[in-house]
Amino acid sequence: MRATQLFCPTLKEAPNDAVMPSHQLMIRAGLIHQISAGIYSYLPMGVRVLKRIEAIVRQYLDPVAQEVLLPVLIPSGLWQQSGRWDKYGPELFRIVDRHNNDFCLGPTHEEVICSLASYGIRSYKQLPVTLYQIQTKFRDEIRPRSGLMRGREFSMKDAYSFHATAECLDRQYDTMMGIYHALFEALGLATTCVPADSGAIGGDQSAEFVTQTEEPIELGHIFKLGHVYSAPMQAEFHASNGQQQPFFMGCYGIGIGRTMAAIIEAHHDADGMCWPPAVAPFQLVIIVANTKNTTQMTEAQALYDRLNAQYSVVLDDRDSSVGAKFKDANLIGYPLQVVVGKHIEAQAVEVIDRRSRASTQVPLSGIDAYIQTVVQAWQ
């Protein structure tokens, strides 16, 4: 991608409204744009990071769960059956269709998944089953805050497991707990798991996954729901004795946008973001010090054509001063900066590691190998 074509409006100063570093940096680096309280647009840079996070979430979940996509728009009947249409309160976004039927915008999907499970799972022989989705949720929060930390519209990974027995549920709950630790670690976050109050979701046992930054951030929450939803929703299967029984259920959530904010809280400095390479929007930026210098521009272009075939690369071909390009590169937090500048006459470029700030002169002939070594070390 060429910087001259990239839709990435950056700011020198943070908007007054943004207080937390992650919120300020996401706005300054052109990742998000606020539309209303707790409601944001994601720009290309933000979407790229979001997709990287989602890819890692899928990588860790796919071995133990299958991805589905449930509707956002949910008819009130399902929620009346679980009893939550009345219990959930004003946090539930409610809307009415042209036939005067009530719907809500899904804040969580126990009811919908119960409906799906009763349809698709008839026998104990099919159990256990775990389904998950990554989807936008809607909650009319009392107080949205701190950018993506608590929104009224936010992306969540929610998984639901179905079991014939409580013991089977226990096993999947433990499995998920292990997966969550590994998953967050892959995202660059050290988490601790603490017992929690089950809150509005309900259930027998639950635990929160918390990462410690300036303040603790709750990134995930897992629940043993038991029969809390399956009984009233009549989500049942045929047991080996022929009797109908409600599923033992578990549910497992991760806030995707909040995780993105937490990663920034954990990985930034005074100049901007220091992405773990696994979630960076691009792997490297090629900075052309002086775009009017034909040699620099030609060599940078050739380098870009080669590297872009293997890595995600931005070519900063903007006609601004080199200082401005460094500032933006540091702000956006490309893990590697390749500077094509004055040393090009001596057939050399400079490679800067964003996190360590280490700078290395690399001969042009060896640049591909050098970058390959660095990128391999990331994994």
Added chain:
RNA sequence: CGGGGUAUAGCGCAGCCCGGUUAGCGCACCUGUUUUGGGAACAGGGGGCCGCAAGUUCGAAUCUUGCUACCCCGACCA
């Protein structure tokens, strides 16, 4: 919802107390010239219903009242 704050150009701000030229500054943006290794310089230029509504007044960004939006703290959450 309780408490606190803010609202003037895309972003950051001044002006308001004490009403009175055409509402101003920095950044960003456009044109030109010169620049190019850590947010360049000069010259010229565009962009405002001063959050909304009523009121006071000859006259309101400025005073009064009401409303709305947004931010922060709390309870809650992913």
